[in-house]
Amino acid sequence: MIHVLFFASIREQLQTGKLSIELDADGITVAGSASIGLSVSTVEQLIAYLASTYDQSWLPVLSADNVIKAVNQQVVDKNFIISDGDEVAFFPPVTGG
Amino acid sequence: MNKSLPNSAITIRVQAADFDVNAEQKNLRELTRSVGAIVSFVGLVRDINDAVSVSSMELEHYPGMTERTIKDIADKANQRWSLLGITVIHRIGALAPTDQIVLVAVSSLHRGDAFQACEYIMDFLKTNAPFWKKEKTSEGERWVDARVTDKKAEQRWHQ
Numbered sequence: 177m178i179h180v181l182f183f184a185s186i187r188e189q190l191q192t193g194k195l196s197i198e199l200d201a202d203g204i205t206v207a208g209s210a211s212i213g214l215s216v217s218t219v220e221q222l223i224a225y226l227a228s229t230y231d232q233s234w235l236p237v238l239s240a241d242n243v244i245k246a247v248n249q250q251v252v253d254k255n256f257i258i259s260d261g262d263e264v265a266f267f268p269p270v271t272g273g
Numbered sequence: 274m275n276k277s278l279p280n281s282a283i284t285i286r287v288q289a290a291d292f293d294v295n296a297e298q299k300n301l302r303e304l305t306r307s308v309g310a311i312v313s314f315v316g317l318v319r320d321i322n323d324a325v326s327v328s329s330m331e332l333e334h335y336p337g338m339t340e341r342t343i344k345d346i347a348d349k350a351n352q353r354w355s356l357l358g359i360t361v362i363h364r365i366g367a368l369a370p371t372d373q374i375v376l377v378a379v380s381s382l383h384r385g386d387a388f389q390a391c392e393y394i395m396d397f398l399k400t401n402a403p404f405w406k407k408e409k410t411s412e413g414e415r416w417v418d419a420r421v422t423d424k425k426a427e428q429r430w431h432q
Contacts, residue, residue, distance in 0.1 A: 184333055184405035185416045246403075249338035265335060265403075269419035272332070272339075272363060272404025273316050273375050273395060 178258060180226070183267035189237050192230070197222075219245050220254040222264060238266055278351050282358045285343045287334060289366040292376055301358045301380040308357050312387040313378040314395050320370035326411040332365045332374070335403035339363070346397040350379070353393070354386040361394065363404065393430055400427040 178197045187193050220239075227235035237243075245252050246265040258264060282304055284297075294313060301311050320327055347359045358380040368374060377395045381387040406417040 181335070183335055183403065184407070244403075246335075246338060249335075249341050265338070267335065267403055268405065268416070270399075270401065270403050271406045271417040271419055272334070272402050273399040273423075 177261065178222070179263045180222070181263065181265040183265065185268050186237060186243065186266050190231075190234055195230075197225075217257050218254065219247070219252060219256050219258060219264065222258060223254075242269055243267070244269065278356065278359070283344070283347050283351075284358075284360040284362075285340055285347065286362045287336075287339050287365060288362065289364060291364070291373060292362045294373075294376060294378075297360050297362065297376060297378055301360060301378055304358045304380065307382060308380045309382045310384040310387045311378060311380045312384065312391040313376065314391050315373055316375040316395075318368045318370050318372045318374060322408060322410075322417065325408075327370060327408045328411070329367060329369045329409045330417075331367055331407045331409075333405045333407070334363075334365050338403050342402045343394075343398060346394050346401065349397075350390040350394050354381065354390045356381050356386060356390055359390070359394070361398070363398070363402070365404070396423070396426045396430060399423045 179194065180197065181194045182190050182192055223235065223238045226238065244267050245254060245256070246267070247256055247258060247262050249263065249265070284300070294315060298311050298313060302308055318327070318330055343361050343363070347361060350356065350359065356379060360376065360378040362376045364372075364374055375398070377391050377398070379387045379391045379394065381390070400423050408415055408417055
């Protein structure tokens, strides 16, 4: 299981705050996709998976250059490899303080 | 160099409630009798931002990551300067102009360390801690944009 979180303007654009994804042995496989399947291991592949599963409009939102990706609450880049049990978050540049 | 303050000397809180700067400074004063300086920064909600009138704002955060990020920043400040105590309090939820948003208070033997560490912590908090402000303005609601000047303020510490 991977836990995915969205915050602030990204949460609003996707109209989703969090969701969970079941992993199988080969990573995540998109149900009903082409026979080769789509196996997810990196953050970038997770974005493609989410877009194909939930809504294609998610792809440009989550792929935008300024979107910050965090795995287990540490900022990572799109090539970071996700493991089972990870918490993956997407959020815009921060504006606290 | 691997200095570490006892955990009791680092206080990090994310809360909806307001905070009392005097009470927080008193806590820092009472940590140790060798304290010679406390520098405190308090960030406030302005009634105007980018020339638009702001009536209120909502502060959202990423529970867990915010506290972890601020603790990491405090630890780095503690490595860099000789400090006796660090207190960071950041509010979330609905806030109005003149409300306090954030407190960074740092104590040390002499003022130089506290002055610099306070600004360092605030600069990194601004650019790294996962908080987001949504303003209610005379032109409707809007998410506040990150500022290039904040990124530059952080980057000067890397030089």
